[in-house]
Amino acid sequence: MELVGMLDSPYVRRVAVSLGLMGLPFQLRPLSVFSTFDQFRAINPVVKAPTLITDGGAVLMDSSLILDYAEQLPGKRRSLMPADLDERVRVLRVTGFALAACEKAVQLVYERKLRPADKQHAPWLQRVQTQLHAACEALEAELVAAPLPSAEETMDQAGVSAAVAWLFIQKALQPGDVPAERLPGLAAHSARAEALPAFVSAPFDSSGWKPL
Template identity: 65%
Template sequence: MQLIGMLDSPYVRRVAVSLQLLGLPFEHRSISVFRGYDAFRRISPVVKAPSLVCDDGAVLLDSTLILDHAEALAAPTTARRLMPAGLAERRHTLQLVGLALAACEKSVQIVYEQQLRPADKQHAPWLARVTGQTLAAYGELEAALARRPLAVAADTIDQAGVSTAVAWYFTQALLPGVVSPAQHPRLAEHSARAECLPAFRAAPHGDGTCPVEG
């Protein structure tokens, strides 16, 4: 398998970390959807990161769909799962993953508005709205972790733990000062501990490449 996209994307990074935790071999190709548009398009015509090129040549899009495929691939060979099987546990995990992905989406929208749109074209009411949505998502996650901390060991972290840690790191790296770590101490601690895990260290946020596995 080939994972296409840069690790400065939280969506690419959550896939890269998850594939490692699931023990699935893959090659990471760090291609930018901006600077490497033509090269990316030759692999994945929609130019959407992440894209996963399967062993049979099929190209999968969207991090959540890619990870659904990854869970199915891992099932016959390992007992490791990132999504719980039980209905109640799965619902809880999906709830937190949804909040983490919402935080990612709104953070990305802020970054694009501030960094890609000319200053005189930026729309202050839109920025205020998506910033409020970002803060709301992280507020809900912080409250959820206060009620029930997320596992953060290499053999126990689940998809909620991965996605939450990746989202928090992305927002802090790209939008410093927007979401206060002091007001979200559980999220800050969870992310810091997750970043120490081998799967996270092997896929650091930025323009680097995961080591080739397999």
């Protein structure tokens, strides 16, 4: 399999870390949807990261759809989605909050970096920031209620997505946008997760990627 995209995207990194934890080998092709647009378009005309090229040559996109495919593959070391329905509902709920946090953080990055300052709409920025804070606070509440697994052998998709979302927020947004001291549980979970081999092998800087 080949994963196309840059690891500074939380969606690309979420897939890379998950594949590593599942024991599914892949190659990373670190193409940018901005600086290497034409190269990316030659693979996927929609130019959407992440894109996955399966062993059979099919082109898939969207992190959740790619991971749904990966969960069905034979030979994986383990699943990141629990079989028990109640546990699965919690993983889906927490993953939803994490993906919402990613979405709102990405919107802030795009608004600030791609739109001229005099064209930015303050009420829209405030709304997105409010949604981002709500998603992060929901994640913190979940972690206070019941910590997420953070060991290599027990990490699930909720744990992956929450940790990836938190690092992206801290790396990509402005200092103070989402203060770590307000979300100690989320920050601590992310720190523990980032020490795991699957996370270390897929660093935020794509140039440091190495297969497990």
